[in-house]
Amino acid sequence: MKQLLRVDHLTKAFDDNGPVVDSVTFEVRENEIFALLGPSGCGKTTCLRLISGFERADEGEVYVEEELLESPDRHVAPQDRGIGFVFQDYALFPHLSVIDNVAFGLTDIPKHKRHVYAEEVLCRTGMGDYKDRNPSELSGGQQQRVALARAIAPKPKLVLLDEPFSNLDAVLRESTRKEVRSILKKAGMSALLVTHDQEEALSFADRIAVMNDGRIEQVGTPEEVYYKPKTKFVAQFLGRTNLFRVEAAGEEEVMTELGKLHLNCCARGRVLCSIRPEHLTLEKPNGAELDSGVGTVVNREFKGHDITYHVMLNGERYLVHTDNRLLFDPEDKVVIKPLESAVVLQEDQ
Numbered sequence: 001m002k003q004l005l006r007v008d009h010l011t012k013a014f015d016d017n018g019p020v021v022d023s024v025t026f027e028v029r030e031n032e033i034f035a036l037l038g039p040s041g042c043g044k045t046t047c048l049r050l051i052s053g054f055e056r057a058d059e060g061e062v063y064v065e066e067e068l069l070e071s072p073d074r075h076v077a078p079q080d081r082g083i084g085f086v087f088q089d090y091a092l093f094p095h096l097s098v099i100d101n102v103a104f105g106l107t108d109i110p111k112h113k114r115h116v117y118a119e120e121v122l123c124r125t126g127m128g129d130y131k132d133r134n135p136s137e138l139s140g141g142q143q144q145r146v147a148l149a150r151a152i153a154p155k156p157k158l159v160l161l162d163e164p165f166s167n168l169d170a171v172l173r174e175s176t177r178k179e180v181r182s183i184l185k186k187a188g189m190s191a192l193l194v195t196h197d198q199e200e201a202l203s204f205a206d207r208i209a210v211m212n213d214g215r216i217e218q219v220g221t222p223e224e225v226y227y228k229p230k231t232k233f234v235a236q237f238l239g240r241t242n243l244f245r246v247e248a249a250g251e252e253e254v255m256t257e258l259g260k261l262h263l264n265c266c267a268r269g270r271v272l273c274s275i276r277p278e279h280l281t282l283e284k285p286n287g288a289e290l291d292s293g294v295g296t297v298v299n300r301e302f303k304g305h306d307i308t309y310h311v312m313l314n315g316e317r318y319l320v321h322t323d324n325r326l327l328f329d330p331e332d333k334v335v336i337k338p339l340e341s342a343v344v345l346q347e348d349q
């Protein structure tokens with residue numbers, strides 16, 4: 001896929017406390033949905049504002065289709081960047097009807113055709129029947145779809161989405177996410193989503209950049225960042241995990257309290273590893289194990305479709321997700337069996 005947006009060592013500080021966006025580098029490809037995921041305050045929105053042109057960069061560059069839009073020496077105005085923006089609060093014009101909100105930015109087409117086209121786009125986002133209402137007469141989810149229609153109507157190459165689903169309840173959020181993804185894919189547009197919600201990023205995006213304290217720690221597909229985290233931060237931010245140290249001798253296999261454990265790569269020395277709870281399972285001890293290999297169930301979280309067990313083994317707590325047919329009780333003795341390789345994490349710099 002061809003590259004559409006290139007962000008190259010983008011850096012921004014607001015005061016003497018150091019940069020809030022620190023040498024951020026990534027690319028978004030054509031027709032790709034890309035998410036910037038990170039905790040509140042890590043610099044995601046600032047990054048989006050630098051890309052859209054609402055903020056000036058201290059260092060670094062932003063290119064769309066190889067055209068330089070932002071650098072310390074160059075600033076293309078937001079309206080001239082060919083980028084659509086859906087704000088967290090939708091920012092619809094309250095005094096304009098739904099159709100006028102969408103027609104507003106269509107300055108490139110003749111006036112008499114604007115309403116016809118705006119209605120077409122509203123129909124695509126399922127809002128055709130609401131075209132004459134005012135934004136105040138719409139639900140959050142409906143306003144969200146109007147904001148999306150307004151952003152995509154001028155056919156931008158790229159749409160920026162700043163936590164656009166955060167005002168919706170859980171059920172509406174999931175269905176709106178699916179609809180928006182399908183609308184963007186059908187329209188052949190690229191999108192850059194900013195969110196602190198890992199489930200949202202994992203289910204909505206084709207690729208994810210995980211951001212921490214102004215810097216990107218890892219870029220990859222949802223499966224890569226979830227199952228092959230590079231750092232402790234990524235491993236922990238993407239979901240629950242088991243972190244533990246092992247002594248490796250330059251091979252892909254190590255002996256641990258869980259028995260023989262495969263690593264995702266050769267490692268040497270005392271290395272930090274991560275293994276997701278669903279990559280472990282529990283068995284009843286068969287009597288042949290060493291005492292040090294037998295753990296005790298200390299807690300059980302029953303969640304209907306699956307169960308999370310908390311198991312204490314040699315003073316360490318392990319989390320194990322199993323399906324709901326594997327029933328153990330607190331105080332039961334169990335053996336933890338790895339089902340997959342553990343991932344070796346980079347040590348903090």
Ligand code: ATP
Nearest residue numbers: 014015020038039040041042043044045046047196
């Ligand atoms: P959230 O998920 O809460 O929206 P975020 O990851 O989008 O957070 P930013 O809004 O980019 O984070 O903010 C990053 C840091 O920059 C924060 O510490 C914030 O207080 C600071 N910041 C953002 N805008 C400004 C500004 N205009 N002036 C000074 N500091 C700012």
